Amino acid sequence: MSINNVGERIKILRKKSELTLKDLSEKANISVSFLSDIENGRSHPSLERLDSIAKALNTSTSYLLDESKNEATLSRKDEKDIEKRLNQIKTELMEGQEGLMLSGEPVSPDALQSIVDALEFGMRQAKLINKKYTPKKYRKEDTK
Structure with missing residues (x-):
C-alpha cells in the first residue's frame, strides 16, 4: 500500500x-x-x-x-520568500479599505489565520512542485 x-x-x-x-x-x-x-x-x-x-x-x-522521497526541498531563500509574502498578504487583508469580510461580517482573527495557513500550504506546495519539475542542472542550490 x-x-x-x-x-x-x-x-x-x-x-x-x-x-x-x-x-x-x-x-x-x-x-x-x-x-x-x-x-x-x-x-x-x-x-x-x-x-x-x-x-x-x-x-x-x-x-x-x-x-x-521528495528530492526537492525548500531552501532558506524559499522559506524567507514565503514568510515575506505571507506577511504582505496578511497586512493587505487587514488594511484593506473595509478589511476582509465573509458573509457581510469582518473576519475573525482565527478565520484570518486559517486563510493564511491555507495560503502558506499552497505556496509551499507550489514551490516544491516547481522545483520538482526543474531539471537538476538548472536548479540553483542554496549554499548557505
Missing part, C-alpha cells in the same frame, strides 16, 4: 499507536473535526499544527510530509 498524503500517514500512525481521533486531537491540541478532515484529505494543516501532530505521534514533521 502506498501512502499518498499527510493525512494517510497521520491515520496510519494514529492507529498503530492505538489512539482514537479524540485522543490524538487532545494530545495535539486541535479539534477532532479538523483532525478528521486532515486524515481524509479535506483539510491541510499549517506547519505549526503539523508539528504538534508529529510531536503527539512521536514522529517528525519530515516523516509526515514524506520529505525523504
Whole structure:
C-alpha cells in the first residue's frame, strides 16, 4: 500500500499507536473535526499544527510530509520568500479599505489565520512542485 498524503500517514500512525481521533486531537491540541478532515484529505494543516501532530505521534514533521522521497526541498531563500509574502498578504487583508469580510461580517482573527495557513500550504506546495519539475542542472542550490 502506498501512502499518498499527510493525512494517510497521520491515520496510519494514529492507529498503530492505538489512539482514537479524540485522543490524538487532545494530545495535539486541535479539534477532532479538523483532525478528521486532515486524515481524509479535506483539510491541510499549517506547519505549526503539523508539528504538534508529529510531536503527539512521536514522529517528525519530515516523516509526515514524506520529505525523504521528495528530492526537492525548500531552501532558506524559499522559506524567507514565503514568510515575506505571507506577511504582505496578511497586512493587505487587514488594511484593506473595509478589511476582509465573509458573509457581510469582518473576519475573525482565527478565520484570518486559517486563510493564511491555507495560503502558506499552497505556496509551499507550489514551490516544491516547481522545483520538482526543474531539471537538476538548472536548479540553483542554496549554499548557505
